[in-house]
Amino acid sequence: MGDAHPLSGLLTTLGFSGDRFARRLNAAAESLGRPERIHPKTPYKWMRGEIPRPPWRSLAAHVLSRELGRAIAVTDLGWPSDEMEYVxxxxxxxxxxxxxxxxxxxxxxxxxxxxxxxxxxxxxxxxxxxxxxxxxxxxxxxxxxxxxxxxxxxxxxxxxxxxxxxxxxxxxxxxxxxxxxxxxxxxxxxxxxxxxxxxxxxxxxxxxxxxxxxxxxxxxxxxxxxxxxxxxxxxxxxxxxxxxxxDRALGANILGFMSCQAKDLNHNREAVVLADTARTGYPGTSPKVKAILSLRLAEAHANDRTTTPARRDTDTRRSIDEAFDALTDTAPTTSDPAWSYWMTPAHAHGQAGYCHLRTGDHTRARHHLRQSLQGLDYSREDALRNTLLATTYIRQPHPDLEKALAHANQSLTLLQGQVDSARCRGHLSQLTTALTPYRASQPVANFLDRASSVLTAERPRPAHR
Incomplete structure (x- = not known):
């Protein structure tokens, strides 16, 4: 009987069955946005000598390296390189x-x-x-x-x-x-x-x-x-x-964007840490920068499910209040950097509305989102705010389909003809999920059909990857 396959020995070290390893590989592929999946029994074929097709050789080496805490190369598994590398x-x-x-x-x-x-x-x-x-x-x-x-x-x-x-x-x-x-x-x-x-x-x-x-x-x-x-x-x-x-203001702003991304990816505690570090690291008094950083922290708190609802609501409201206090500062001691031009009361209302939507306060969310649309002149944000406003009407205890669709269709028109934003399409996708139970309504069915064409359209990717 021949020697055991290297993969077999490594899985034994980890205490993994082939089925469990397949699940880890599929999860890793999904996290990378890859469409490929393997059958739970496929790793057993590899251990019997079958060579995996790309991307599974590199992906297997990556998952094993992560689980073992040391570098595992594709060649360590007895396989030829598939010219892919996960780093x-x-x-x-x-x-x-x-x-x-x-x-x-x-x-x-x-x-x-x-x-x-x-x-x-x-x-x-x-x-x-x-x-x-x-x-x-x-x-x-x-x-x-x-x-x-x-x-x-x-x-x-x-x-x-x-x-x-x-x-x-x-x-x-x-x-x-x-x-x-x-x-x-x-x-x-x-x-x-x-x-x-x-x-x-x-x-x-x-x-x-x-x-x-x-x-x-x-x-x-x-x-x-x-x-x-x-x-x-x-x-x-x-x-x-x-x-x-x-430039501490710029550095803090960057951390604010990192916090926003972490929040969107459900790394909610990390989002709070990043936003809080941004505020700690900015010693200046620019009203707009202070508002930007406070609202990033408000968004992080609103999405943080590691704390109690009462604490989440309190921390969110406090950060929102700090942002609006900064914007009404009549005697700032530091000028606003050029990149902070976008932080206006309209944008502040839009972010506050999103925060209240996340904490389940649909009345406050609607108030702020309506205010944001009155002074908004950027198409992408217009599409996003209308989607969020529509969401408040569909998620309230007694959904208002007419008002939800009025805002949803405004957003969809922008996404069909002018705005290219995967982030906006993500919010639109969540809205369509919330509307699907009401598809028996012809206006809802019409909207869902229109939205489907936007959500399934092939979008060009930048050449630089």
Whole structure:
């Protein structure tokens, strides 16, 4: 009788049956957004000598490495490489919080090849919050200037920031993952200036802040297109750039976006930690930045199911009140950064409405969401708020189908013709699920049929993966 297959020995070490291993593999494939699944008995065939097809060889090595706490290569299992690699979203970004580390981190994420066959795995738990704590305690960066290369005057940075502002507005109007390619082209140019130009300390800090904001925007575009691990990589690099720039407001804003993503992925305690760290790490008094950070914390509290409903409601309301208090500050001592332009009372009402929807207070949610629509001029947010408002009418004790459909159809019209946002489609999908029991109503049936075409439409992905 021949030697046991390497996979058999490793599963014995873990105490896994072939069926249990198959379940872990299928769960891993699902978490990566892959459509493939295997039968519970398939691993037994592998242990009898059958060679798995891609992506199962690399995926098996990844799951075994994670469970055993040590690296397992595909070749360790006696299989040929399938030219795929599963690595952590922070791979290659474990670098110092000094200027040299930042330059390398920025270059690592901006120079990634479209042919890169690695699949990045989402950070969760302590690995997700660790970069936030490192940012919080890192010593200020020194020697930002560079003494060789062509001189970069300050007005060049002004022009770069103006272009960055236009890219932000394009995202506000239409969203979509395809904009990511354009942002990355702009970012690569800034990265080239950082690595090859000659500039003073002042210009260097400005350039790092520009790179940080472009990376922040890249992360949001990836997040909005459901490329969550890629978004985490951009945000970690962005955090490094913001730290080198000495821009605590930008760093805190990045953590706010990381918190928003964690909340959407049901990493709710991590969302609270990230949002709380952002507020702790921002010593300034910009009204808009304070409002942004308070509302991120409110969203995290509203979704946190590890605490009591009473505590969740109290913490959520307190953070919402702090945000509106900041926006009504009549004597701010710090000016608002350019990227905070979007935090208006309308947007604050929209986020407050979402929070109350999550805590089950549909009356308060509707009040805020109606207020948000009165001053909203961004198509994606318009679609999102109308979807949320429709949700309040369908989830209340006595559903109001007419009002729910009125707002749902407004949102659907935008998503059909103008707005490309996976995040908005996700909320729309939840709304259609809530409406499905009422499909006997012809207006509901008509809406569900229209929504189906939006939810099942093939959406183009950015070439840069």
């Amino acid at each position: 952590s979203a922070i791979a290659g970004l474990h670098l110092t919080w000094m200027t040299c580390g930042t330059l390398q981190v920025v270059q690592t994420v901006t120079d990634a090849s479209p042919m890169d066959r690695r699949t990045f795995l989402l950070l969760a738990g302590s690995s997700l919050t660790a970069p936030a704590h490192e940012w919080l305690i890192a010593h200020p960066a020194e020697q930002i200037g560079r003494r060789s290369g062509s001189k970069i005057p300050l007005d060049v940075v002004d022009h770069l920031d103006e272009m960055t502002g236009h890219l932000r507005l394009m995202d506000d109007r239409v969203g979509g993952g395809n904009l990511l390619d354009l942002v990355l082209h702009h970012l690569r140019y800034v990265s080239t200036l950082l690595n090859e130009g000659r500039y003073t300390d002042t210009v260097g800090r400005r350039l790092h802040a520009t790179a940080g904001e472009l990376l922040r925007l890249s992360g949001f575009l990836a997040f909005d297109a459901d490329q969550h691990a890629r978004a985490q990589r951009y945000w970690i690099a962005s955090l490094h750039a913001a730290h080198t720039a000495g």
